[in-house]
Amino acid sequence: xxxxxxxxxxxxxxxxxxxxxxxxxxxxxxxxxxxxxxxxxxxxxxxxxxxxxxxxxxxxxxxxxxxxxxxxxxxxxxxxxxxxxxxxxxxxxxxxxxxxxxxxxxxxxxxxxxxxxxxxxxxxxxxxxxxxxxxxxxxxxxxxxxxxxxxxxxxxxxxxxxxxxxxxxxxxxxxxxxxxxx
Numbered sequence: 001x002x003x004x005x006x007x008x009x010x011x012x013x014x015x016x017x018x019x020x021x022x023x024x025x026x027x028x029x030x031x032x033x034x035x036x037x038x039x040x041x042x043x044x045x046x047x048x049x050x051x052x053x054x055x056x057x058x059x060x061x062x063x064x065x066x067x068x069x070x071x072x073x074x075x076x077x078x079x080x081x082x083x084x085x086x087x088x089x090x091x092x093x094x095x096x097x098x099x100x101x102x103x104x105x106x107x108x109x110x111x112x113x114x115x116x117x118x119x120x121x122x123x124x125x126x127x128x129x130x131x132x133x134x135x136x137x138x139x140x141x142x143x144x145x146x147x148x149x150x151x152x153x154x155x156x157x158x159x160x161x162x163x164x165x166x167x168x169x170x171x172x173x174x175x176x177x178x179x180x181x182x
Contacts, residue, residue: 004158004159006124006125009125009156009158010125012156013031013032013035013038013125014032014035016031016032016035016037016038016041017031017038017155017156018030018031018038018041018042018045018154018155018156019031019128019155019156019157019158020133020141020147020151020155020156020157020158021117021118021121021157021158021160022115022117022118022144022158022160022161022162022163023057023113023115023118023130023162023163024086024113024114024115024118024162024163024164024165024169025086025140025162025163025165025166025167025168025169026132026133026134026140026141026142026162026168027132027133027140027141027142027143027144027146027147027157027162028057028118028130028131028132028133029042029045029046029129029130029131029132029133029155030042030057030121030128030129030130030131031128031129032126032128032129033054033056033067033098033101033127033128033129034098036098036100038129039054039098039100039101039129040100041154042054042129042131043100045135045151045154045155046131046132046134046135046136047135047136048131048136049103050099050100050103051103051104052103052104053101053102053103053104053105053108053109054100054101054103054109054129054130054131055088055109055110055111055129055130055131055169056101056108056109056110056111056127056128056129056130057111057112057113057118057121057122057127057128057129057130058110058111058112058122058126058127058128059112059119059122059123059126059127060112061076061079061110061112063122063126063127064091064108064110064127066094066096067093067094067096067097067098067101067108068091068092068093068094068097068108068110069091069092069093069094071091071092071174075174075175078174078177079112079174082172083111083112083114084112084113084114084119085112085113085114086111086113086114086163086165086168086169086170087111087169087170087171087172088109088110088111088169088170088171088172088181089109089110089111089171089172089173089174090105090107090108090109090171090172090173090174090175090180091107091108091109091110091174092106092107092108092174092175093105093106093107093108101129107173107174109171111130111169113130115162115163117158117160117161118130121158132168133147133150133151133155134150140168142162143162144157144158144159144160167182168181168182169181169182170182
């Protein structure tokens with residue numbers, strides 16, 4: 001696992017900086033989900049409409065508790081069966097969830113990753129926006145070098161290796177159990 005200066009990384013995120021980091025299947029783009037300008041920068045870099053919403057990667061459910069409505073014991077059991085892992089759940093959003101994260105939806109997409117580097121980042125920094133590091137619809141970026149070429153100085157690219165997954169995280173609606181991706 002590669003080490004980064006977490007103090008410098010925290011300061012970068014606090015200033016509205018964007019990072020690219022390895023995830024389960026590709027490099028991801030992330031930022032502090034509470035920083036509107038940083039989230040807007042990610043949307044611009046990806047040419048992604050805000051209405052689609054974005055995923056939050058977290059170390060645990062407590063990190064995103066203020067952004068979601070309370071969940072039932074059965075829903076918690078479902079999450080515990082899948083996390084940490086490559087599963088993103090759509091969870092009913094609270095009024096504190098930024099609209100740029102939920103998009104036009106009433107839910108927030110949340111993932112607790114088992115990827116060692118992403119898990120370490122979220123434990124140290126808190127929740128991060130997590131979206132594939134590519135222009136919407138383009139091929140996902142798989143390496144540090146590709147991310148450096150794609151984003152140059154616009155994004156702090158963290159070194160590391162992506163996981164072995166060939167596809168993005170599975171997306172499941174927590175309340176209905178319906179699988180929406182994967």
